Amino acid sequence: MELKLYDTLTREKRAFKPLDPGNVRMYVCGPTVYDFAHIGNARPVIVFDVLFRLLRHLYGADHVTYVRNITDVDDKINARAAEEYPNSPLNEAIRKVTEKTDKRFHEDVAALGCLPPTHEPRATEHIAEMKTLIERLIANGNAYVAEDNVLFSVRSMPDYGKLAKRSLDEMIAGARVEVAPYKRDPMDFILWKPSKSGEPAWPSPAGIKTPGRPGWHIECSAMSWKYLGEMFDIHGGGIDLVFPHHEDEIAQSRCAFHTPVMANYWMHNGFLQVEGAKMSKSEGNFVTIHELLKDWPGEVIRLAMLRTHYRQPIDWTIRGLEESAKALDAWYAFIGEVTPAEQPDQTFLESLCDDLNSPQAIARLHQMAHPPVAGLAMAGATMSGDRTGVEAQRYLKSSAMTVGLLWKTASQHQAASIAAASIDTVAVESLIAARNAARKEKNFSAADRIRGDLEKMGVVLKDTKDGTTWEIAR
Ligand code: AMP
Ligand code: ZN
Helix, strand or coil, X not given: CXXXXXXXXXXXXXXXXXXXXCCEEXXXXXXXXXXXXXXXXXXXXXXXXXXXXXXXXXXXXXXXXXXXXXXXXXXXXXXXXXXXXXXXXXXXXXXXXXXXXXXXXXXHHHHCXXXXXXXXXXXXXXXXXXXXXXXXXXXXXXXXXXXXXXXXXXXXXXXXXXXCCCXXXXXHHHCCCCCCCCCCCCCCEEEEXXXXXXXXXXXXXXXXXXXXXECCHHHHHHHHHHHHCCXXXXXXXXXXXXXXXXXXHHHHHHXXXXXXXXXXXXXXXXXXXXXXXXCCCCCCCCCEHHHHHHHCCHHHHHHHHHCCCCCCCEEEXXXXXXXXXXXXXXXXXXXXXXXXXXXXXXXXXXHHHECCCHHHHHHHHHHHHCCCCHHHHHCCCCEECCEXXXXXXXXXXXXXXXXXXXXXXHHHHHHHHHHHCCCCHXXXXXXXXXXXXXXXXXXXXXXXXXXXXXXXXXXXXXXXXCEEEEEECC
């Protein structure tokens, strides 16, 4: 099956051909660890986890290397550390902030069903590699020292701006940044800068005496080089990173190694907004993954994210979560406790291979869980596409599992839903017992009242010939 991916650099969907099928290599820009990750940050993590899983399926689990970095040196981290721990030395405060945030990030994304990447390198542990790159860029005539800074000279690279599809002159005209007097060109960007007093600092490269710290872009060039080599297959991140971050990564890596490309496919997820508005703390619509996980199982959040194609913008709504929860309830009810089939459904896989068309793949899951021929369903057959009975259930499970869904059993899903809805199961069971007693005594008004109380708790009753069962109201 042929995988096709949309490449931001060439602006076209192309057949994916890895440099080395024995080691498919992908790099995705990871979080800056200074605060709880928000639901927008979860988007690239989920989207590229789906691609990681798909590549593992197509090339073999041992033949894919996925690197996602952790940015643990940044002005936002310094500011947060000084604010949160005013009485600690800054270095210690920074360590506390990054350790805490890093731990929360990993808990959050694990709950969203994301596999750990092969490597998760931290910027502060790769300063030596960054300095090596910086020295090379200076030696190659692509970077210069000015007032204890090292800057990349954009004029030294003829096709700077190719990813963003903008010429240097257009960029300069559009730039609103204050231009530092030591820059040769307004678009030149920082590779290394002197640290202010108290800030994290390392011995500087290029004979600079003042201790300093790296710029943001150089960390990704250094860490992708270390773990994936001078050229690799896929580079990903949110659409906001195209310029300047990815443009500058390309400039650094290509000029350091004299390579025609840094990565062969550049993939960018669209932005996420909340209930129709840009997410911001001042708007009061800032949603952290951590907060969402208190009300929804991680799997519901994951499905809600994948209902939109990764390149489209997403409007994140409660309604989308409710619909996803309903779909998962139905699918789990359909599969019960079956073991997955050996392979996923072919049509499902074809959708994924078409530039990760997850909405189409999910439509196929719905189709697989619902018998398209009414007559057969009435005859009692469990039917899914061209499969029936247990086979249909097993293929739904194996297909969904390829994208990190339906990996639980039906009873585990129910337990997770009950926990997320904060339903007190002991209280529910005792109310059901009280209602059964009232019904036995033919006190139907009391029985109805109890049913109403349960509905207010978010519980729907189902009376069957074998007794009363209950489920979460959706
Ligand atoms: P940051 O920590 O801000 O560098 O962001 C980490 C990742 O999340 C980057 O790939 C961003 O492009 C992505 N990202 C941040 N905000 C959003 C959003 N609202 N929607 C989608 N992706 C986002
Ligand atoms: Zn990056």
